[in-house]
Amino acid sequence: MHPLDEAIDLRASERQELPHEFTGSTHPAYANMVGPFGGTTAAQLLQAALLHPERLGEPVALTVNFAAPVADGDIRFLVRPVRTNRSTQHWIIEAHQMEGVVATATAVFAVRRETWSDVEAVMPANMPAPDTLARMPVKGMPAWPKRYDMRFVEGAFPAAFDEQEQAHSRSNLWVRDEPERPMDFASLAAMSDSFFPRIYIRRRRRALIGTVSLTTYFHADSTLLAQVGARHVLGVAKALNYRHGYFDQTGELWSPEGQLLASTHQLVYFKD
């Protein structure tokens, strides 16, 4: 069983009334410096809605707010479809531990149908193929980056915090789960949080950071994700603004064929 599948293996509680309750746990394979990788928590929150018996369609939008440090151990997920329409469904999901709420999420699910479609964002051109690039070294890193095969074209995680400030924080990289795993909504949600905090790329110095809010729009449906399979996808990330303790960064995940699978945005706390 893939470690991500173990991490999102939630157990339904006895509780039958609203909201439904699931229980999961942090997974050591996705540990961060302290507590779990936020992307795995995001995947668990989404999975609670995906597993719900009244679920309609597939996710199109997910926002996760990280309210407090998640302790290693069990997490209770309270999941409630607050509104179900003909082709859309709205969710509120809460993650609880002993001392209270540690994360909240809202999600929009939808039954899609074919329409005129087009991409306006620009996929970086002339990217070298993943197999021509070296994998990012993960020695000395926390567990979670070891669960991704990242091959940077530009904007790699700094090999040393030499405090040489860069002109920008843009990254281009190929990324896939490690070990390989066919992509689904849970892994796409987690991967949307796999872009390193831009302040490290930009300033090349240590900083205490923590994502406070993460939003992902899923442009891919399950048919498109099945076409992507377990291959690398192209990730693009950049920061917009750093001010008074918070910065935001935006990312895109592209299929090798040039389809935008997801766009993702997050606001990050930092202390310099």
Next chain:
Amino acid sequence: MHPLDEAIDLRASERQELPHEFTGSTHPAYANMVGPFGGTTAAQLLQAALLHPERLGEPVALTVNFAAPVADGDIRFLVRPVRTNRSTQHWIIEAHQMEGVVATATAVFAVRRETWSDVEAVMPANMPAPDTLARMPVKGMPAWPKRYDMRFVEGAFPAAFDEQEQAHSRSNLWVRDEPERPMDFASLAAMSDSFFPRIYIRRRRRALIGTVSLTTYFHADSTLLAQVGARHVLGVAKALNYRHGYFDQTGELWSPEGQLLASTHQLVYFKD
């Protein structure tokens, strides 16, 4: 009293227990084709947290999910601080009408402190001053665009739906409340939803649309907003991807001095 202040004038209910309840109403000055302008609903949801007696600091992130059409009339806002930390606070807010939940929001508030700050996004250069540009004609439009003074440099709302597809949907414009109103978090939240749906700019044809999720990151604090005052701010918007009934668009609001006040992202349902 400014119509926006009337629109966000919520009344606390008798209800003392958690969650707190406020009551507001849709405002005819911000009517859309059907129901209210979503930006006003977003401002009301944020205002419910701003008015809460346990509020800590100022908003840094807001996500609003539009769950169902809002009917003209009263709206009940249920607002709950789900987690209060030393310098951050997390909120869940629900908007209810007779037939159930019509919108949900999550918000992050924070007490900020000064840090290294910088902007990486690029403000469009050489924009003509607002007083050298004509205001967008609002005749024949719903009420809400009449509550904004918009002066387009590029990517105006099409004068006619001539079905001449454009290469992109980018807009640059100066925008302020009409009548003038000193900017605050409520007006910034509302203005973040004032960018017209990109599909109209791109395709110049009619489409049924509806925002399903709107996220705004507030880079400005109240001190910076006070410096902006009632002047025009520069808005920039573009689409990323249109696929199978949903597209996303991203926007920025800049002070005349080149500070990024807010970045905003939304996912929009469309039917062509």
